[in-house]
Amino acid sequence: MHDTTHRDNIHGNDTPRNDTPRNNARRTLTKRALSVGAVLVAVALAGCGTESKDQPDKTLGAVKPAKPARPAQPAEPEKPLVRGLPGMPPVLDKTDVYAADRPGRLSPVVKDFPSRVYVPNTESDTVTVIDPKTYQVIETIPVGVQPQHVVPSWDLKTLWVNNNRGHTLTPIDPKTSKAGKPVEVHDPYNLYFTPNGKHAVVMASLDRELVFRDPHTMKRLKTEPVSCYGVNHADFSLDGRYFIVSCEFSGELLKVDTEKMKVVGQQKLPFDGAMPQDVKISPDGKKFYIADMMAHGMWVLDGDKFDKPKLLPTGKGCHGLYVSRDSREMYVSNRGEGTVSVFDFTQDRLTKKWRLPDGGSPDMGGVSADGKVLWLSGRYDSEVYAIDTRTGVQLARIPVGNGPHGLAVYPQPGRYSLGHTGIFR
Structure with missing residues (x-):
């Protein structure tokens, strides 16, 4: 069906323009079919090696819903290290000994x-x-x-x-x-x-x-x-x-x-x-x-x-x-x-x-x-x-x-x- 639709779309684009109501209707259907075909072709191409990180599967029939991106996590500030007396509990806060x-x-x-x-x-x-x-x-x-x-x-x-x-x-x-x-x-x-x-x-x-x-x-x-x-x-x-x-x-x-x-x-x-x-x-x-x-x-x-x-x-x-x-x-x-x-x-x-x-x-x-x-x-x-x-x-x-x-x-x-x-x- 994919190929037939594609051929019909091409054929419709080659048909000489005729302003009769029937031809107008035919042109309308043809344009709709062309739009659908273009979308399907784009999706098919996306499944052939140009996928985004949110579309990991490579076959059209296996496309899964995209997982929502995780919000960026703020980087944890590095805790200052203090080379304390051997055996001493670690310093909790370099800026406050009374922490x-x-x-x-x-x-x-x-x-x-x-x-x-x-x-x-x-x-x-x-x-x-x-x-x-x-x-x-x-x-x-x-x-x-x-x-x-x-x-x-x-x-x-x-x-x-x-x-x-x-x-x-x-x-x-x-x-x-x-x-x-x-x-x-x-x-x-x-x-x-x-x-x-x-x-x-x-x-x-x-x-x-x-x-x-x-x-x-x-x-x-x-x-x-x-x-x-x-x-x-x-x-x-x-x-x-x-x-x-x-x-x-x-x-x-x-x-x-x-x-x-x-x-x-x-x-x-x-x-x-x-x-x-x-x-x-x-x-x-x-x-x-x-x-x-x-x-x-x-x-x-x-x-x-x-x-x-x-x-x-x-x-x-x-x-x-x-x-x-x-x-x-x-x-x-x-x-x-x-x-x-x-x-x-x-x-x-x-x-x-x-x-x-x-x-x-x-x-x-x-x-x-x-x-x-x-x-x-x-x-x-x-x-x-x-x-x-x-x-x-x-x-x-x-x-x-x-x-x-x-x-x-x-x-x-x-x-x-x-x-x-x-x-x-």
């Missing part, structure tokens, strides 16, 4: 732990346990002599109380808030964990040592003597390969190679009588901030270069540094004037200052899991402050033991703990 600390992002390890605030009272040799929902003290735990900080372990399963002059660490089960058998550890002023979880690092302040220990048994593995006096606080680089340590009594900073467990840099702060305290890294990992309670501000340091830092005044007795859950701001406690300064990382400047009603001595602490409350110990006033992070309004002022110091809010978001009162990644 795992968003509100509610609790590890499965801690999701069943009750929310509590643990306050070590250095002069009462106790830990006060507070329910943050009711602002009520629910328990007081006897511990060793001069507890300085309550420190979450790298694996998030244990809270370690640093009994500085008792030369012990008291483990607390955060699921029950019950204390376990103390472990003998000499001069544990503060405690950190390497980002790969391989070592605990004891800040032996008076011993002038950094002591690398087994993170579970606390068995001494290596001792790194230091020439500075009063090692106390630290934070790790983005890749975890080094950490910066403050030496409060000699006004110095150390740079320590994490894997080699060795001091690789040391410098004196450019301020007579400097007394550096807490240390925190910026979200992008490019700067370290070191609180100084005698210089009344934060030193801003390029950790990679470890060159001369610059001082940013914040307030009298600058002491503790705590990053907000959105990584935008950092809360700075000024212990000597009863205030909290707010530093904006995106603007690179101080934007607010909150003053505690009736004064106070805001010291160490942490941010609630939802990011809405900043908790700080009142070092010289035997109290704890709860502060609204949106307004700076004091929500509660809770009496505790004498000399409250490095309190821990627990649990908090994050995959693992680097120590102190809660530095999470």
Whole structure:
């Protein structure tokens, strides 16, 4: 039929024109037939090697309906790779070391732990346990002599109380808030964990040592003597390969190679009588901030270069540094004037200052899991402050033991703990 139609079309085109009605009708039919034939020929040619990608079958009788083209998928941005410390969990975001600390992002390890605030009272040799929902003290735990900080372990399963002059660490089960058998550890002023979880690092302040220990048994593995006096606080680089340590009594900073467990840099702060305290890294990992309670501000340091830092005044007795859950701001406690300064990382400047009603001595602490409350110990006033992070309004002022110091809010978001009162990644 295909051939006959084709011949009829050709024959019709060769017929002399005649204007009779019959011939007009014949010409109309002939033109229609020619149009149909042309379409069939085009389709047949398309089936003979000139098909589109949407017509894969080569015989006319086997033509299938064209599959709709898939919409173009946007190319996934390449995740920046960071050559981290061997064994360290991968960096989630090269531009934000605190990416795992968003509100509610609790590890499965801690999701069943009750929310509590643990306050070590250095002069009462106790830990006060507070329910943050009711602002009520629910328990007081006897511990060793001069507890300085309550420190979450790298694996998030244990809270370690640093009994500085008792030369012990008291483990607390955060699921029950019950204390376990103390472990003998000499001069544990503060405690950190390497980002790969391989070592605990004891800040032996008076011993002038950094002591690398087994993170579970606390068995001494290596001792790194230091020439500075009063090692106390630290934070790790983005890749975890080094950490910066403050030496409060000699006004110095150390740079320590994490894997080699060795001091690789040391410098004196450019301020007579400097007394550096807490240390925190910026979200992008490019700067370290070191609180100084005698210089009344934060030193801003390029950790990679470890060159001369610059001082940013914040307030009298600058002491503790705590990053907000959105990584935008950092809360700075000024212990000597009863205030909290707010530093904006995106603007690179101080934007607010909150003053505690009736004064106070805001010291160490942490941010609630939802990011809405900043908790700080009142070092010289035997109290704890709860502060609204949106307004700076004091929500509660809770009496505790004498000399409250490095309190821990627990649990908090994050995959693992680097120590102190809660530095999470």
